[in-house]
Amino acid sequence: MIKERGIYxxxxxxxxxxxxLGGDCGNPGHRPVxxxxxxxxxxxxxxxxxxxxxxxxxxxAMDRINKFLSYPDNDIRSCYYHVGRTTNRSIFFVxxxxxxxxxYIDEEHVDCNKNHYIIKNKPLISELERKLFRILAYENANPxxxxxxxxxxxxxxxxxxxNIE
Numbered sequence: 001m002i003k004e005r006g007i008y009x010x011x012x013x014x015x016x017x018x019x020x021l022g023g024d025c026g027n028p029g030h031r032p033v034x035x036x037x038x039x040x041x042x043x044x045x046x047x048x049x050x051x052x053x054x055x056x057x058x059x060x061a062m063d064r065i066n067k068f069l070s071y072p073d074n075d076i077r078s079c080y081y082h083v084g085r086t087t088n089r090s091i092f093f094v095x096x097x098x099x100x101x102x103x104y105i106d107e108e109h110v111d112c113n114k115n116h117y118i119i120k121n122k123p124l125i126s127e128l129e130r131k132l133f134r135i136l137a138y139e140n141a142n143p144x145x146x147x148x149x150x151x152x153x154x155x156x157x158x159x160x161x162x163n164i165e
Contacts, residue, residue: 004038005034005118005120006034006109007035009108010031010100033050033051034049035048037129041158045154045161049128080094082124092131097150099153099154101161
């Protein structure tokens with residue numbers, strides 16, 4: 001059962017669906033995602049944001065991310081990324097967000113004590129939610145604008161969840 005603000009690893013099956021629907025999810029590998037909030041559109045659906053570690057990025061990649069972070073708040077591109085602390089200094093790829101259901105969770109991300117990691121940092125949560133909701137609003141006005149095809153994935157997973165229930 002997905003918990004809001006919990007960090008998980010999505011299954012390859014979900015990434016296969018994204019590709020099948022014409023989306024691009026880059027190189028997902030074994031990348032953690034934070035299931036930030038439950039969707040208002042369906043009780044089984046959550047909004048997940050892929051994550052990475054700042055220390056794993058080359059300088060040119062960090063320069064690009066910092067360029068987006070420097071855009072004014074009224075520019076949608078300022079919402080594409082966020083840098084914050086979880087178990088490490090993390091990059092949240094907000095514009096790569098996608099919906100997810102329980103079926104496509106492989107495992108929980110754990111902390112150094114082997115406990116499921118749930119983000120509790122209120123300023124981090126607030127900023128991630130602000131950026132995610134801006135991305136989703138933009139997506140609602142411009143379906144499948146982002147490379148992963150958020151709207152197509154959402155419709156597919158809602159249909160799948162309704163067939164499961």
